[in-house]
Amino acid sequence: MKYFKWRDKHIERVQELSWQGQTAKEIADTMFKEIGVNLSQRSIRHYTSSKENIEQVVVNDKRRGTEIVINKDGSTTSSTTMQMTEEQAKDPEFVLRAHGFNPDDWDIVSARNNFWQQNSQENGLIDLYQSKITVKPKSDDELTPQDIANLFKADIKPYTVNQVARDTHNLVVPLPDLHFGITTLEDVKGHLDRLLELINNGYKTIVIEQLGDLFHSSQMWSSQTLKGTLLDEVNMVQAVEDAKQFFDVLVTASLKNSTTVHIKQMAGNHSANLEYMFMEYLKAKYPQAVIKNNIKFRDAYLLDNVGIMLAHGDLAPKNLPMLMANEFGGV
Known part of the structure; x- marks a missing residue:
């Protein structure tokens, strides 16, 4: 199976097209016309969202108590509080989805789930987790x-x-x-x-x-x-x-x-x-x-x-x- 090797000139080109306002699909079409290779929209989104001059991007969602950190190396760290069972905490696919990541596009690099219990007026004693994961985009050379x-x-x-x-x-x-x-x-x-x-x-x-x-x-x-x-x-x-x-x-x-x-x-x-x-x-x-x-x-x-x-x-x-x-x- 043959895979496309990304080089600096390709990354710079897709970032340039992104700054011009093209979507991932439009960039894929443009790159195919220019280099004759079908690039996945997933990898295009990865390279257009991680700029070398960005040390770190932090996004806070106070309503959900969620913090998302986009790291310079292209990985993303997400911290949030959620309700889940012990078995769900061990399920990588569930944890990814709970943090808002599609398991088809992301892999977990590391995960830590801290457990405690809290009283709820509706459901009584419930299990809560402070969940922190670091994820990276799946690479194009991984077998699906x-x-x-x-x-x-x-x-x-x-x-x-x-x-x-x-x-x-x-x-x-x-x-x-x-x-x-x-x-x-x-x-x-x-x-x-x-x-x-x-x-x-x-x-x-x-x-x-x-x-x-x-x-x-x-x-x-x-x-x-x-x-x-x-x-x-x-x-x-x-x-x-x-x-x-x-x-x-x-x-x-x-x-x-x-x-x-x-x-x-x-x-x-x-x-x-x-x-x-x-x-x-x-x-x-x-x-x-x-x-x-x-x-x-x-x-x-x-x-x-x-x-x-x-x-x-x-x-x-x-x-x-x-x-x-x-x-x-x-x-």
């Missing part, structure tokens, strides 16, 4: 959710094959905890070779089960689980490519050696969000496969007269038999 989706779907050409019933038997291929990122394609090559030998025997139905933690990290630019637990650093761009190659080989062979291919998705605690997007890639690439995508943590299905239950296993493992019975009685 749409960027990640585009990464998965890059250069997809739907793949179709002539499917031939080779047998009356079925094959289930369970794939839990591949953890691409820590795991490489070279690590699983031997397993993939043995799978292909088995698949090439031919089947009526082949079911591929992605059972969670397909990737080691839930993020592309930092290594952490869905809940934010920090992990060893891994190359997630390479992890996506390894997963694509692994499944491209596996799904293609399955389609060639069966009448029907099903792919089941099960959310894991490491990378459920990216797994969902990866299934969307497989849907686009292999329209012949029957793909059930979900963000749930349990599922079940019938394969002929056999009931098969799916779970990543990190949630309520001791209660799984009864949970399955209650949630999937038909199976």
Whole structure:
């Protein structure tokens, strides 16, 4: 993915256009005509709002008890009093919105929330926080959710094959905890070779089960689980490519050696969000496969007269038999 490198001459030009009264959209149009690059309005607003000769800008809103400080380095510090719960105080997106910042445009650099309780005539004892955060604009080279989706779907050409019933038997291929990122394609090559030998025997139905933690990290630019637990650093761009190659080989062979291919998705605690997007890639690439995508943590299905239950296993493992019975009685 190619990103635009801002230079002093570009910053000076957008500031000049801003002083002339042009809006961010008009500046973007002008810059495209001049340099042939589509600049985001977000980055234009960032550079037009932070002038080098301004040491610090302070804005006070006495009605809300809010102070906003625009720092010379382009960051912004906001202090205000608000009512929120302990859980909301731990939610970066909630805190950003409470201070009036769009989470799509800003990242938190630091945050401090001081708690106390106060009596209210209407609501009795309420929790209040003196909240102070420093934020910075997101840079253009950060991957957004749409960027990640585009990464998965890059250069997809739907793949179709002539499917031939080779047998009356079925094959289930369970794939839990591949953890691409820590795991490489070279690590699983031997397993993939043995799978292909088995698949090439031919089947009526082949079911591929992605059972969670397909990737080691839930993020592309930092290594952490869905809940934010920090992990060893891994190359997630390479992890996506390894997963694509692994499944491209596996799904293609399955389609060639069966009448029907099903792919089941099960959310894991490491990378459920990216797994969902990866299934969307497989849907686009292999329209012949029957793909059930979900963000749930349990599922079940019938394969002929056999009931098969799916779970990543990190949630309520001791209660799984009864949970399955209650949630999937038909199976």
